[in-house]
Amino acid sequence: MLTKEAFTSATKLTNRALQYIGIAWMSSLFFAATSMAAEEIRQHKIVDDVEIVMSVPHALDSPPSDTESQTEHHLVIWLFRKGTSETIDDAHVTAEVAQTGYAGSRQILKPVVVDGKPAYSGIFLMPGRVAYIVKVQIKRSGESGAIEEIFEYRHHHKLR
Numbered sequence: 452m453l454t455k456e457a458f459t460s461a462t463k464l465t466n467r468a469l470q471y472i473g474i475a476w477m478s479s480l481f482f483a484a485t486s487m488a489a490e491e492i493r494q495h496k497i498v499d500d501v502e503i504v505m506s507v508p509h510a511l512d513s514p515p516s517d518t519e520s521q522t523e524h525h526l527v528i529w530l531f532r533k534g535t536s537e538t539i540d541d542a543h544v545t546a547e548v549a550q551t552g553y554a555g556s557r558q559i560l561k562p563v564v565v566d567g568k569p570a571y572s573g574i575f576l577m578p579g580r581v582a583y584i585v586k587v588q589i590k591r592s593g594e595s596g597a598i599e600e601i602f603e604y605r606h607h608h609k610l611r
Contacts, residue, residue: 497533498598503587504529505602507577522578528560528571528587540569543590548575551582551603580606 493506506527526546530539540562549555560571577583583604590597 494602494604496600496602498589498600500533501539501589501591501598502531502533503589503600504531505585505587505604507585507604522576523574524577526560526573526575526585527563527565529565529568530571530589538569539591541592542571543592544571545588546573546575547586547588548577548604549584549586550579551584555584577604577606 493504496503496505506529507524508527526548528544528546530542530544531537532539544560545557546560547555547557556575558573558575560573563570563572565572585602585604586599587602588597588599
């Protein structure tokens, strides 16, 4: 039989252990949510028979990178034939990135391989935690016209 003092002491220890477990559980949820927020976000859009996948990882997170800027970001575009995993790797892709309501910078994206798949990439300055409009223009080989699509991007990663 437990004395009143022993019971009180055991109850305090049990409560303290439950508090530590609760704190550890809440911390793990916080760190999981933080790491998910820092993960790369990809957007998908379909225009005609082309699926366009856009990602904007921080330039420091995208090797090989020789940049040390906090404001430079890679714009990565993958092109797929709609409804397949077949990539389109013979296109001419340009992008214009601008803060909402302002003029932006435009450049031809270079062919690269990202995640083992052909893609198109360029580095753009995106200094503030504001919305950016990304206008992508795609001219495929053998086709007379170009297709365009507009994406909206907001920073999703932590500042370093």
